[in-house]
Amino acid sequence: MRPPDPAFADPRLAELYDVLDDDRSDLDAYVALADEVEARRVVDIGCGTGSLAVLLAARGLGVVGVDPAEASLAVARTKPYADRVTWLHGDATALTPDTRADLVVMTGNVAQVFVDDDDWHATLSAVVQSLRPGGWFVFETRRPEARAWETWDVPPSTVHLPGGTHVVVSRSITEVALPLVTFETITTIGGERISSTSTLRFRTLEELYADLPARGVQVVEVRDAPDRPGLEHVVLARRT
Template identity: 40%
Template sequence: MPDLHYEEPLLADLYDLDSGWSIDRDFYLSLAGKPPQRILDLGCGTGLLCHAYAGLGHAVTGVDPAKAMLDVARRKPNGERIEWIRSDAQSFRSAERFDLIIMTGNAFQVFLEDRDILATFATMRDHLAENGRIAFESRNPALDWPSRWNRDADLDAGGCIIRQSRRVLAMTDKRIAFDTIYALGDRTLVSSSALLFLSRDEIEARLTASGLQVEAVYGDWACQPFDAATAEEMVFIARAA
């Protein structure tokens, strides 16, 4: 099941305030090439990238397991031009084959078990068009993420200030468990999450086992080489082997 901050309608409406357009989305948008391309966004959330792709003339399918997020996505400009499907990445099936398949926002890390990682990579492999590419990212496990994540922030929702707090609860067996707390006037919502932090080698091994070949691994959104000691992100580009 999706975490509460994806599935609760009130929090889904607020999602773009904390996760709006950013440099990583510029990177993914640039991968599409000349339209029209067939693009699959697995874990599309509120559809920011889907709408940007559709606005450029691409044929876009957005897939997400959270109904509340898809409801927000459908209401945006270009929403009627995009195929929206409620599904998790592991079980998504379509007769369509795609030139570009993306998974953004570190969504890859929500898969805590190998069976789910391999099922997701199988979905990507099975839906690739000839010469199609896959792109996704995962955070570098060498960095001290718990110290970066314990923070408070205020979200301005049209003049209504919402206090958002993140608290890391534990880090064990390559997983970080944390709560995100939203104080909305007299109401408090708590979303509990867990993410898996695999190394570059561990991810590449699972890609290879899934019939995929790594084309590039970048350490940032400017396509600099990945440095295991300093890079925040591991950005993978892959093709069918």
């Protein structure tokens, strides 16, 4: 699979991720879902800096956090309750059948980073392999019809960091070739300009309804994302 974007893989940017995106109220829905399906063992694919993984670990759940960006995992390992999480450096194919998770989640844009069909299908197969029979797979994906990328451009903006330092961040859409949308984020730290280019794939519900059962998970319900109403689907599927 393609390597992770510099936004997650560059140590200088990974250390800033939680500072620049400090509102993680979007994770509340996933904590509630873990309770709803009575999960005791959870796998967080694309766990990044581990914000959800440590929240779940603090509640006494067994958690496996998987991410291909070692720099992000390094940040995750410094957080409270990180010692209760099993961290895996790799993509979903690093998981094994003996994982037997009750719940596998992909939060944020994780489900959309798989722009290639082969990578997406391999990820779905790995998800099913790591779930116990009847286990749940929950992920979110942006609705293409909402065209959210039309609001993603951000002019150079100064962000003040703890300790009195600051960074300048900008973002611009560089290509819209649906179902793919590519954007570039520029972060200037101490006069050094660091670029990260990302591409997301916007899948329709019809595609998901076809892809998931073919890999062994059945869509049970599709909900509106509480933090982005009208913009995202939260898909709840179950291993058949």
